[in-house]
Structures are given as C-alpha cells and as structure tokens.
Amino acid sequence: MTRKVALVAGGTTSKWGVYPGTLRDIISEAAKACFDSNPRIKADQIQGFIFCSVFPERSAYQSHTAPWAAECAGVKPNRIFCRVENMCGSGTVGIRTAYTAIASGLADLVMVLGAEKMFVPNPQEIMLNMLTGVDREWEGSTGLTAPVQFALAAQAHMRKYGTTEEQLALVSTKNHLNASRNPYSQFPKPCTVADVLASKPVTSPLKIFDCSSITDGGAAVILAAEELAKELTDNPVYILGTCQAASGFNYANIPDDWADWDVLNQAAQTAYKMAGIKPKDVDVAEVHDCFSISEIIEYEALGFCLKGEGGNFVASGCSDYGGQVVVNPRGGLIGCGHPLGATGVAQAVEVFRQLRNEAGERQVANAKIGLNHNLSGIAEHHVVIYGSKEVL
Ligand SMILES: CC(C)(COP(=O)(O)OP(=O)(O)OC[C@H]1O[C@@H](n2cnc3c(N)ncnc32)[C@H](O)[C@@H]1OP(=O)(O)O)[C@@H](O)C(=O)NCCC(=O)NCCS
Structure with a gap:
C-alpha cells in the first residue's frame, strides 16, 4: 500500500x-x-x-x-x-x-x-561541535571544516567554469534581500555586491557574507x-516525489569532481521522475546555500541550467523574482540562518506557505510546484518535491 x-x-x-x-x-x-x-x-x-x-x-x-x-x-x-x-x-x-x-x-x-x-x-565549544560532523580522524583533527570544504568546491568551479567572486556575491545579495522580507531571519539587512566582497575573508574565495552562520x-x-x-x-x-543519494563522506573519497555534484543530479532526476515533472516546472525552490557556491552548483545539478552556467544563472536574474525559478525566497541559509536540524523543516514550511499563497510579501506569483534540497556534508543530498492541490 x-x-x-x-x-x-x-x-x-x-x-x-x-x-x-x-x-x-x-x-x-x-x-x-x-x-x-x-x-x-x-x-x-x-x-x-x-x-x-x-x-x-x-x-x-x-x-x-x-x-x-x-x-x-x-x-x-x-x-x-x-x-x-x-x-x-x-x-x-x-x-x-x-x-x-x-x-x-x-x-x-x-x-x-x-x-x-x-x-x-x-565559541571554541561551538567549533568543536561543528567538527563532530566531519570525519573525526581524517578531517576534524586537521580542521577541515565545512567552510574549507566548500571553498575548495568554489576554487574548482572557478577554475573549471570561470565563475567569479562577483557571481558568488550575487547569491548572497539575493538571499539577504529575500531575508529582509522574512520576519524570523537572522540577517535581515540587505547588502550590495561591494559589501559582500569587502566582508571578512573566511577561507578563499569565501567571505563571511558568503557563509551561513551559527x-x-x-x-x-x-x-x-x-x-x-x-x-x-x-x-x-502534497509530496509528489522524493529521493536521497550519497556519493561518499570523507572529502578525499568523493568520486565527483568537486565542481560538479552528479550525485545530486541523480537524486533530483529520480525525484522529478516520481513527481512526473521536469526541472522547468519548478516555480519555487528552497535549496541548501550553506555557502554561496553551493547554490550555484545546485542550480546546475538540479537541472535549472547547464553545468558551468550557475554563475550566469544568478547574474541574469533567473533565480530571482520574475526569473525562471525563485530560489530561496525566505533568505536561504545565508540570510535566514542555519540551525542544522531545523533547516530542512523550515524550508518545507516556506514551500507550504508559498504553495498556499500565504507567503505575504515573499509570495512567488502562481507558485504550484516547490522543491526542497537539503545537503549533509558535501556529498549527501535530500530532495523533496511538493505540489499544491491544483497539480495533484
Ligand atoms: C563563517 C564562520 C567561520 C564565521 O565565524 P566567526 O568568524 O566567528 O564570525 P561571527 O559569527 O562572529 O560573525 C562576524 C560578523 O559577521 C556577521 N555575519 C556572519 N554571518 C553572516 C551572514 N551570513 N550574513 C550577514 N552577516 C553575517 C555576524 O553577525 C557578525 O557581525 P558583528 O561583528 O556585527 O556581530 C562561522 O559562522 C561558520 O563556521 N559558519 C559555517 C557554519 C557551518 O559550517 N554550517 C554547516 C554548513 S554545511
């Protein structure tokens, strides 16, 4: 049954x-x-x-x-x-x-x-807690935390596809602006590309405004x-489709090119098939922008654009209101915050509101299909596709 x-x-x-x-x-x-x-x-x-x-x-x-x-x-x-x-x-x-x-x-x-x-x-205890989420012996002990892992992905994407720091910053400005319309967000203050570029360096090329916080x-x-x-x-x-896939845990063992998350593409394709939809049918997406580079790679792996075009996708407004698919209308992890265990549930709350036309000033016009993408580590992906009662 x-x-x-x-x-x-x-x-x-x-x-x-x-x-x-x-x-x-x-x-x-x-x-x-x-x-x-x-x-x-x-x-x-x-x-x-x-x-x-x-x-x-x-x-x-x-x-x-x-x-x-x-x-x-x-x-x-x-x-x-x-x-x-x-x-x-x-x-x-x-x-x-x-x-x-x-x-x-x-x-x-x-x-x-x-x-x-x-x-x-x-604060040192906060960092120790975060270090329990990576491979204790091989990564935690050397300080290979999430910001470092995603910085390596950003460097790979920049090298392979010419993605720029300005394009990374545009993910952050979009999500901070969206967060300014969300009453529960942690960082509701809009910022400019110049603000992002001038913000505190964390691990090259990521600055603090490229990062989700504590x-x-x-x-x-x-x-x-x-x-x-x-x-x-x-x-x-309604839940229309869902899938979960992992290609590894320890960063060194991940078979994917760090710039291309093929395992997310596999999970997404399975979920799209189960839902009977194509990526272009998604009206609103809550995706895991733990760092600005993640959102860019996710556009590609979720099939919203071709591999290597994620930077142009955000720069041309395709992931913003009025674009192809509105991504992270509540401000994402960068603007809204990232309380680990609560994040995926809050993403679902946003899609629930959007597909019922209850999102107030964040409302995406005529939203009927929503997608949630959550990421654990750097290579474990969780996708759920939702539909309003009109599409069932
Ligand atoms: C990036 C990181 C290392 C920065 O830590 P930190 O150097 O201690 O920086 P702070 O948290 O003190 O923040 C410095 C300032 O930037 C602000 N800030 C931090 N992140 C911000 C964001 N996303 N947007 C806007 N402002 C932000 C803080 O409010 C603070 O402002 P203040 O100086 O006016 O108080 C830390 O937040 C971190 O580890 N983030 C990643 C968390 C993570 O790994 N999550 C799992 C991802 S998969």
Missing part, C-alpha cells in the same frame, strides 16, 4: 539567531507555531513524532531526545517516534521518515520538528495521509 501524503501545518520559532532560552523552549515554541497555523488539528490527534536535531547531547546535555522532545511539544505519539540525525540534512530526512511511515500505512498524522541550539557560551532556531510541520489531510485543511500541499 502506498498512500498520498500532504503537509497540513507548519511554523517556525519567531526570531532566529541567539535564542534567549533553552532547547526545550525552542521545541515548545516551534510546536506551538505549527499548531497555531492550523487550528483544526488537536495535539491528541498526533500519532507520530520525528525529532530532528544534530547535537542536543553537546549543546543541551540531553540524549534520549525523541520522547523528551515529544513531551516538550505537547504530543503523545502512539504509532512512531524517533530522532533523526543526518547533520545539516536532518530536517528533510525527518520529513522523508514521516512520509514513509504515512505512505506505508503505519501512521496517519505525524509531526516533524527540527530544533538546534548552536550558540553555547564558549544559529539557534526551530521549525515544525505536520504531515497527513490524503483523506485526513482533506479533512484538516482546504489547501493540502
């Missing part, structure tokens, strides 16, 4: 950045925002709870987190509950877990909640089986 599955509710904590409370408070606020978005859903109807968080053991000294977080969220799951940890992609993997449970008939109504408290008092935040969605979804909302947002 495979059943259709839809998003029926979604919300985020109110302001991302330094959160003035504990991880427990983030979870409670995210769950409340989600329930507030759909008053037809009562907490005692929730049958499943998937908690997405990367290092609660380190930042909140809390393990055994799925039932703990369910209690913080005010739900008592009776069909499925677990924690999902897939580094930065945890939220989307959580949504895929809920999708699988509902599609198979294991549960009818499941909450997916992502929450991360990344700011801890000691963020506390939370987000939650509720997924339902089709029949129940129609009872719970007049505007369900």
Whole structure:
C-alpha cells in the first residue's frame, strides 16, 4: 500500500539567531507555531513524532531526545517516534521518515520538528561541535571544516567554469534581500555586491557574507495521509516525489569532481521522475546555500541550467523574482540562518506557505510546484518535491 501524503501545518520559532532560552523552549515554541497555523488539528490527534536535531547531547546535555522532545511539544505519539540525525540534512530526512511511515500505512498524522541550539557560551565549544560532523580522524583533527570544504568546491568551479567572486556575491545579495522580507531571519539587512566582497575573508574565495552562520532556531510541520489531510485543511500541499543519494563522506573519497555534484543530479532526476515533472516546472525552490557556491552548483545539478552556467544563472536574474525559478525566497541559509536540524523543516514550511499563497510579501506569483534540497556534508543530498492541490 502506498498512500498520498500532504503537509497540513507548519511554523517556525519567531526570531532566529541567539535564542534567549533553552532547547526545550525552542521545541515548545516551534510546536506551538505549527499548531497555531492550523487550528483544526488537536495535539491528541498526533500519532507520530520525528525529532530532528544534530547535537542536543553537546549543546543541551540531553540524549534520549525523541520522547523528551515529544513531551516538550505537547504530543503523545502512539504509532512512531524517533530522532533523526543526518547533520545539516536532518530536517528533510525527518520529513522523508514521516512520509514513509504515512505512505506505508503505519501512521496517519505525524509531526516533524527540527530544533538546534548552536550558540553555547564558549565559541571554541561551538567549533568543536561543528567538527563532530566531519570525519573525526581524517578531517576534524586537521580542521577541515565545512567552510574549507566548500571553498575548495568554489576554487574548482572557478577554475573549471570561470565563475567569479562577483557571481558568488550575487547569491548572497539575493538571499539577504529575500531575508529582509522574512520576519524570523537572522540577517535581515540587505547588502550590495561591494559589501559582500569587502566582508571578512573566511577561507578563499569565501567571505563571511558568503557563509551561513551559527544559529539557534526551530521549525515544525505536520504531515497527513490524503483523506485526513482533506479533512484538516482546504489547501493540502502534497509530496509528489522524493529521493536521497550519497556519493561518499570523507572529502578525499568523493568520486565527483568537486565542481560538479552528479550525485545530486541523480537524486533530483529520480525525484522529478516520481513527481512526473521536469526541472522547468519548478516555480519555487528552497535549496541548501550553506555557502554561496553551493547554490550555484545546485542550480546546475538540479537541472535549472547547464553545468558551468550557475554563475550566469544568478547574474541574469533567473533565480530571482520574475526569473525562471525563485530560489530561496525566505533568505536561504545565508540570510535566514542555519540551525542544522531545523533547516530542512523550515524550508518545507516556506514551500507550504508559498504553495498556499500565504507567503505575504515573499509570495512567488502562481507558485504550484516547490522543491526542497537539503545537503549533509558535501556529498549527501535530500530532495523533496511538493505540489499544491491544483497539480495533484
Ligand atoms: C563563517 C564562520 C567561520 C564565521 O565565524 P566567526 O568568524 O566567528 O564570525 P561571527 O559569527 O562572529 O560573525 C562576524 C560578523 O559577521 C556577521 N555575519 C556572519 N554571518 C553572516 C551572514 N551570513 N550574513 C550577514 N552577516 C553575517 C555576524 O553577525 C557578525 O557581525 P558583528 O561583528 O556585527 O556581530 C562561522 O559562522 C561558520 O563556521 N559558519 C559555517 C557554519 C557551518 O559550517 N554550517 C554547516 C554548513 S554545511
């Protein structure tokens, strides 16, 4: 049995950045925002709870987190509950877990909640926490953190395709401008290309405005089986297709050219096929711009443009309002922030709002098909394609 599955509710904590409370408070606020978005859903109807968080053991000294977080969220799951940890992609993997449970008939109504408290008092501790996400013996011990890995990808793309630092900066200016229209974003101040180029160098060619930052935040969605979804909302947002693929973990072992993410292309093509759509059909995309170069390579690997043309794609406005596909309307990870386990869930909340015409001043006109792309490490990709009720 495979059943259709839809998003029926979604919300985020109110302001991302330094959160003035504990991880427990983030979870409670995210769950409340989600329930507030759909008053037809009562907490005692929730049958499943998937908690997405990367290092609660380190930042909140809390393990055994799925039932703990369910209690913080005010739900008592009776069909499925677990924690999902897939580094930065945890939220989307959580949504895929809920999708699988509902599609198979294991549960009818499941909450997916992502929450991360990344700011801890000691900045060195923050860096140590981030180093747990790369290969401990071969990468963490030498300081090969995410900014360095993505800088190497940027250097490869620049060498191979002539991509420029200005084109990288244009991803950042677009996403900061979009973040200025998003009330919960961490960095709502628009910036110019000159600002990006003059911002603090991190690791060549990336500057601080090319990078996502350290963020506390939370987000939650509720997924339902089709029949129940129609009872719970007049505007369900359906999952049309999804795929996940990895080509390696340790940077040195990744077979792809660092400039071309063929494994993302494979995952995307499988998801497009399942959804019965082509890349040109996507109206709005929430993609993983942990660094500006990621978004450029993702345009190519998702099939929005040809290999090597990602820099021109952003420079010609194709990924902006009025262009071919609006990419990262909530400000992306660069503008909105990147609270690891919450990011993929917040991306889904944005697509949910966009496909229901509820995104306010960020609304993409006539958005009917939305895509979420989440990345863990540098070679593990998670893709979900959503459709409004008109396209089902
Ligand atoms: C890039 C990085 C190393 C910078 O750390 P840092 O040198 O300690 O810099 P800070 O966080 O203190 O930021 C410096 C300033 O830039 C600002 N800033 C940082 N990122 C910003 C962004 N994306 N947009 C706008 N401003 C930003 C900060 O607010 C701060 O401003 P202030 O000096 O006025 O307070 C760190 O944020 C990092 O590791 N980011 C990547 C996180 C990561 O790996 N995530 C997983 C990705 S897959």
